Amino acid sequence: MTYARAVNEPRHGGWHGSALAADVSSGTSERVPIGRDVLRRFIGGAGLGAWLLARHGDPAGDPLAPDAPFVVSLSPLVGTPLTTSAKFAVVAKSPLTHRFCDALSSDRFAIELKGAGIDALVVRGRCAEWSVLVVEPGGARLIPAGDLAGLPSAEAERRLLARFPQHRFFGIGPAGENGVLFATVSGDGRHAGRGGLGAVLGSKRLKGILARGGVPTPLADAGAALALAKDLSARSLGPATAKYREIGTVANLLLMNRLGALPARNFSERSIDGAESLSAESLRAAAASVGPVVRKHCASCTIGCEHVFPRAGGKDGVRMEYEGLFALGPLCGITDREVVVDAAGLCDDLGLDVISAGGTIAFAMECAQHGLLPGGPRFGDGAALLALLRDIADRRGVGALLADGSRRAAERLGPAAEPFAMHVKGLELPGYDPRALRTMGLGLAVSHRGADHNRSGAYEADFAGSPEGDDAAGAAAAASEVRSAILDSLILCKFLRGVFTDLPAEGAAMLAAVTGEPFTAASLREAGERTVAARKLWNDRAGWTPAEDTLPERLLGRTPGEGLGRASLDRRIAAYRRAHGWDERGSVPAPRVAALQLDDLFPAPDEVAR
Amino acid sequence: MGRDKATLPFLGEPLLARVVRILASAPGIGADAPDVGGVVVVPRPGQELPPLPDGTRVARDEVEGRGPLAGIAAGLRASRADLVFVTTCDVPLLDPRFVDLLFASAGDASLVFPEEGGVANALCAVWRRSALEAVDARLAAGRLRPFAVSEELPTITVPEDRLRAADPELRSLRDCDTPEAYEAALRDAAPLVCVEFYDVARLRAGRARVDVAAATLGEAVARAADVAPGLVGEVVVAGALSPHFRANLNGARFVADAELRLSPGDSVLLLSAQSGG
Known part of the structure; x- marks a missing residue:
């Protein structure tokens, strides 16, 4: 090249x-x-x-x-x-x-x-x-x-x-x-x-x-860019990415189960018996009789986090990731390895988000358990899971109801079903139970695109020892969003996050070498804050209300101490908003909009009227 | 002692159960060596055993009054290993590194005895399973002294200075024959805790968990690396947990202070710092 x-x-x-x-x-x-x-x-x-x-x-x-x-x-x-x-x-x-x-x-x-x-x-x-x-x-x-x-x-x-x-x-x-x-x-x-x-x-x-391209990306300082690339590649092969290279994210399942952070049976439980059958080791052992687990790389990637598990019967291998494993497995009460791998492969073929697919079917399973969806699927029924995935993709039968996600399905089934729809802003939750990972819970509650573990990596604060106090938790969740926005704008893979000691400074150096612009750590950090605020401002205009920043009632804890509780979550949300420089209601104040140079994009309503 | 030593409480568990757990964590005995069949307990005839860790096997010596040599014979007969570490149930400070050293010293010998103060010890020693024939012959002849078996089989005595390299205070040889010795051992013992390995830590350790005696988080990490040397250099660096890894106590909270005091029965989880998706 x-x-x-x-x-x-x-x-x-x-x-x-x-x-x-x-x-x-x-x-x-x-x-x-x-x-x-x-x-x-x-x-x-x-x-x-x-x-x-x-x-x-x-x-x-x-x-x-x-x-x-x-x-x-x-x-x-x-x-x-x-x-x-x-x-x-x-x-x-x-x-x-x-x-x-x-x-x-x-x-x-x-x-x-x-x-x-x-x-x-x-x-x-x-x-x-x-x-x-x-x-x-x-x-x-x-x-x-x-x-x-x-x-x-x-x-x-x-x-x-x-x-x-x-x-x-x-x-x-x-x-x-x-x-x-x-x-x-x-x-x-x-x-x-x-x-x-x-x-x-x-x-x-x-x-x-x-x-199809052909026009090369110009480099302002090719020597500096190549030196930075060489250094980053070397570091990308170090211990900070070993988990992704050698095992993949499926390694999370046993750990989350042990931490009581593995959502099971539509979040009615936080661990599941038989989780070992879905461990990375079990997946590999089962695959061994069929063929090797093949490690794949994205283009231009040195990490190679993808682990494609072969399947018997001439079926294509399946990239297994933790999110598909948890959502199509324990979340639906299923620990049958073959069913879960087949379900993940089916989601790939049909083009379904594994988290929302599993989350919506788990919702249906709990509704059926409570008599709200007669004839609906039951927890643990792998055949029903596989059939429903096809029905959802084709909008057939109960699949037509579920094809619109758990929030809308609950609205149609009535108020009794709504507590079973485990979503934030309509997006089904990923595999990190907020009752165990509470800073992550805050991140899920406030994220602009709903319950999301990629725009907020607040679980990192939990894994480092949960921040003590609401202000620290709010600041950690806000900082995590900015860090994610920086990575997602550069764009570099989040699996590199442990490689960086100072992401804004190192990212700025890369941008400066490539673009020739005088990026600094401060300007890159501000760009991250700008992106977070821009998405918030856009959501405001799309009809966002403060009440959307919340978690499903079940995840706040049914007994004292089990979860964050409503009052604590609200205090943390307030601290998160302060950390971003937003007002109590969660809106971005005009001076902050101007300071982030977003006023041309999001003029104040009175200016629009003029 | 006024009661069966096997059932004496020791930091929250019966003394025998503690010794079994220590042995199961030693290289070549526990989870890393499934072919050897794990730990075998040989009670006296009629002796009731306290609850023991899962996987512990029990071999019976049905003849009264023949002493420890008969127990050794029953144990050798039940074992699937070529080399067998033999000990009594009252050594709560047994160190897996001490056991490992005796195994490593065996060469072609049939018996490996540690020596302390010029005295060789046959009851905290390694016996080759092939010694069983000689042991049975002596039992049949009513010659019941375990040490005397060394008179007719190739025997290695490991000198004290070498033993201290693995167990500096030779705590592995301290038994609890008197109430005073038992109380002293309780004072000196670190709690037995379980170190669980996840993701890369499990790959490097080559096992899912190990029991270690450790008073602090830092000691637990260091002891785990002693037992599972694959951790050294990546998970455990210079005796401490690498910044690329995290520790969690009992699945309940993430901890980092190496001086954190541990309690008997605690579980320390070691995992990659990159624990999300």
Whole structure:
């Protein structure tokens, strides 16, 4: 790979300075310049995506309407030799939560899309028939994809790459086509999983996006960038990533079970008998009779965290991660290893978010247990789980009810079902029980995209010894969001987080070398705070209310001391808001908006009226 | 002592159970060596045993009055290992490193006796299972002194200075024959705690857990590394927990203070600092 150097003075690199806006209704596209000041402020990935969604999207609009934008946001580091940098953010209004949603993925698709000479892609409109959007250096075009409708995204990808071997694909499976509100978008087996952005792409009758690049990412200081990349690669192979390299996130299951942090039977329990059968060791032992567990890497990644478990009977191997393991296993009362692995593979094929799929089915199981869903699935019924996943993707039978997620299903089943819907802002909870991991509980309660463990890594504070006192917990949760926003804007993999001793300083050095801009630790930290605030401001305009920042009642604890309790959670939320510089109600005050240079994007309501 | 020593309470558990747990944590006996069949307890005829750790096997010596040599014979007969560590039930300060040293000293010998003050000890020693034939012959002849078996089998005596390299105060050889010795052992003993390994720590340790005698978190980490040397250099660095790993007490709270005092029965969980997804 060669790296070009920009010829402008002063030397600039990293960004191309434009987005491609594609209207798939008309089949037209145009390059839209993005000012360098915007790129400096929002960088890329989640940050640039927030800016683009704020510029192009109506927070109050229907996320599945043709006008709703579907943004793919790249970053200045994509296409550089920095490890784990082949990442991109998909940003749109979530049809599941009706709030801001950004979901990240990783693949050579990022490099090809950026190689088309753009920093982002904004898709609007609705195709007349199922199509694929092809993005190349010369622009964008649509090709018919009726023959791909109904296929798993991976199969569509295989067929398309046979025709377009120089391209890379990112698309949806049957769930996205059928508007399942927790459908994913995926490429090379990796999913932008949360929030139902696959349904947004499906609403545009787009099976996916094919990208081919060729335009190299310019490096302002190639020598410095290469030196930083070499150092980061070396550190990425150290002890801070050993768990991901050697075992994968499936290692979490036994630990969470031991800590009483493993959600089981729809969060009615915090551990499960038989968890050992789903341990990393058991998974590997069972796989050994079929074939080797294959370790895979994303493009441009030295870590290689993916562990693909072979399956008997000629079925494709499955990447197993903790979230799929817990959500399709213990959360549904299931410890049958083969069922859980098959369910994870099925979610991949159908294009379903494993957490919301498992969470919504676990909700249905508890409703059935209480007589609220006659004939519904029972905890521990693996056959019912597998059948329901297909029914959800096809919106068939009770699957049609569950395809809209647990919150809406509960609304339809009535008030008695609502306590069993384990979500925040409509997004089902990940596998970290807030009764055991209480700083994480706060992070889940306040996250902009709902119950989410990627935009808030507040469990790190719990694992380091929970912060004492509400103020410390609030500050830890706020700091975690900023740190995540920095990583998600650079974009670098979160599995590198233990490698950095000073993320803002080290990230700034990388950005400075690549872009030629005078980034500092302070400016990068401020960019993280800006992104967090921008998503909050967008949610305000989408109808957010303070009451949304909460946890399901069950997770506050049924007995004193079991969970945070309502009063303690409220105190921590208040401390979190103070730590961000927001007001008591959770709104971003005008001076803070101005200080973060967000007033052009989010003018005060009275200014809008004028 | 006024009661069966096996049942004497020792830091929250019967004395025999403690000795069994220490032995099960020694390299080559416990979870890292499933083929040897673990720890075998040989009670006197008619002796009632206290509750013992899971996996403990019991072999009976059904003939009264033949003393410890008959117990050794029953134990050797029940064992699946070539080399067998033999001890009495009243050595609560037994150190797995001491046991490991005796195993490592065996060479081709049939018996490995530790020596303290110029006196060799046959009842805290390693016996090769092939010694059983000679032991049975002596029992049949009514010659019941265990030490005397060394007269006819190749025997190694491990000198005191070598023993102290593994167990500086030779606490492994302190028995509880008197109430005073028992009280002194209680004062000197560290509680037995369980160190559980997760994710990378489990990979490096090569086992899921180990019991160690440790008064503090720091000691538990260091003792775990003694028993599971694969931890050294990555999980345990310079005798302390690496910053890339975390410790949790009893699954209830994360702890970092190496001086944290432990209680009998505590569990220390060692895990990667990157514990999320």
